[in-house]
Amino acid sequence: MNTRNLVVLLIFIGYFSGNAQNKKDVLLTINSNPIYSSDFTKVFNKNLDLVVEESQKNVAGYLDLFIDYKLKITEAYAQELDKDKQYINEFKKYQDQLAKKYIYDKRIISKLVVEAYDRSLEEINADHILVLSNLNDSPSDTLKAYSKIKEAHIKAINGENFTSLVKEYSEEPGAKKSKGNLGYFTAFQMVYPFENTAYSTKVGEISKITRTTFGYHILKINERREKKPKINVSHIMIFSNKNKKFENPEERINELYAMIMQGEPFENVAKQFSEDKNTGIKGGQLKTFGPGDLKAPKFEDAAYSIQNNGEILAPIQSAFGWHIIRLNEKFSIPSFEEQKDDIEKKVKGGARALVVTQAINNKIKKKYGYKEGVSCVPYFNNYVSDSILNRKWTFTPISLSENQILFTIGDHDATYIDFSLYLRDNQKTIKKYMNKESLLLDLYVRFKNETLENYFKERLEIENQEYATIIDDYRNGLLVYDVMNKNIWQVAKTDSTGLELFYEKTKNNYKWKKRLDVDIYSSSDESITKQVQILLNEGEELTNIKKQINSDGKINVITVSDIFEIDQSELPKGLVAERGVSGIKANDGFYTVVKIKEVIEPNLKEFKEVRGTVISNFQTEIEKKWMESLHQKYDVEINNKALKKLKKKLDN
Known part of the structure; x- marks a missing residue:
């Protein structure tokens, strides 16, 4: 969800306009336009928990907020923000999302959800051969691609070495390096037709030829195994980029790893030194995750390579930085009920949506009545020039005498004129086609789907009060956001x-607190920290101290050099703001001494x-x-x- 939508929902959730009411229910008027008591009651009850000020948690106090809200809506209409193109597009996007809740066929959704869950319990390892073929390729190019995959399929069925066939026939980028192997995958990780074929083919068998948007595929199923469970890990992280605190991130992560191997508690090191502050304060613990959840393959692979709870992995580098990872726990696979809602969202938004769309169309046709008219192809093949393939077709209006009905839904006729306008408005957004007839057929399918859905949605606000309430709430909330954004x-x-x-x-109003330019030395051994304190009092500098204390490959002390405000958590509690060497402070299992190089008095921030x-x-x-x-x-x-x-x- 984008920031604009989030602000709208957080600020204006719960408000909706009242229906026709009696004059005695009028709470207030704005330029003689009535606002009803029921409007206020619904907003007050829904938003009461969001109100911070105690004085606004009664009717008199909240009334001021309510009036301000209504004034903003009034001003938004006065500035004609409801006619703004961006507003119209944003509102339509939300309207489309909300309408889907009321339009979906629950039986079809339920069947697809169960299928996806069953498949998600298993991972498949497969090799495949791909012959590229775009869905809008010319018939001759399509036949050429199909003939090639058919030839490979016959050889595979007859037992020829599949890896050799990959080298000979596959057009997949990187096939020579991967030898056609896809690794392990499960539900939702491949396009739906491909997934269907994979899960309907037995181990060791060659699949049927499968058509996807990429081309023609054949698969050889190598192995099926239970899906990996979710795991919980803790990590200590140092970012890859250089900063003022130290020069070499790899050197720092190895220092921290050495400390842990020397017996320092993992949690203490994480709290004190991890640069992932969100997890550092929790001893480095991450939220539980499963394969693919973190979108960080190197980190996930490393985490899943750990076999035993409590085991700590040597430092690894990911795209984000350096990590020390400890496995805390491996979990069992969640039940169907636990995953149902998440799977349903994926079903509605993913490749399975085509199956859902067909079910939706059937539902709408049955509800309102549907009748097929003339075919679009003969007329539009002549009406539309080949320039549409380059998105440069020049629209010419269709005369009423030529206009015919393509199909009828309820009391609405979809005509030649309607489809011509759809082509005009959408030609700039269509993908590249090689064949005009394929383009027209695909666009006609889109046109029909959208016409059926729009017919349903137009009646939804009249037929369903719950939907009408929510959509009116969002309509006004979006207007308030826009009027505040503009003004x-x-x-x-x-x-x-x-x-x-x-x-x-x-x-x-903008002042730095007192700040300290410091070198901070921390060790879990109080005697080490005392040695550092003595060296500091003798005038030794940071570099020499590290060389003396961190000898023989052991990391006995960790240092940080930076400027901090007096109350920042990086500084020990109770530190006296005076130049020189501090006393030794104990915190989270570490003993710290600080050299204060400079005390910077409070001053204005630039x-x-x-x-x-x-x-x-x-x-x-x-x-x-x-x-x-x-x-x-x-x-x-x-x-x-x-x-x-x-x-x-x-x-x-």
């Missing part, structure tokens, strides 16, 4: 002069250092003035009798 957030970001003036006016915070505060000031202007622009009249009634009902 507040974007103004704050683009008014550079106003922003700088605001900073100058309020810069005393604008560039606090730009984000200044923008946020600038937005708050702009919003305050903008809301004052809306209250002046619109006449708000409150019905005190209705308000008193609400207080009696909701405040008790």
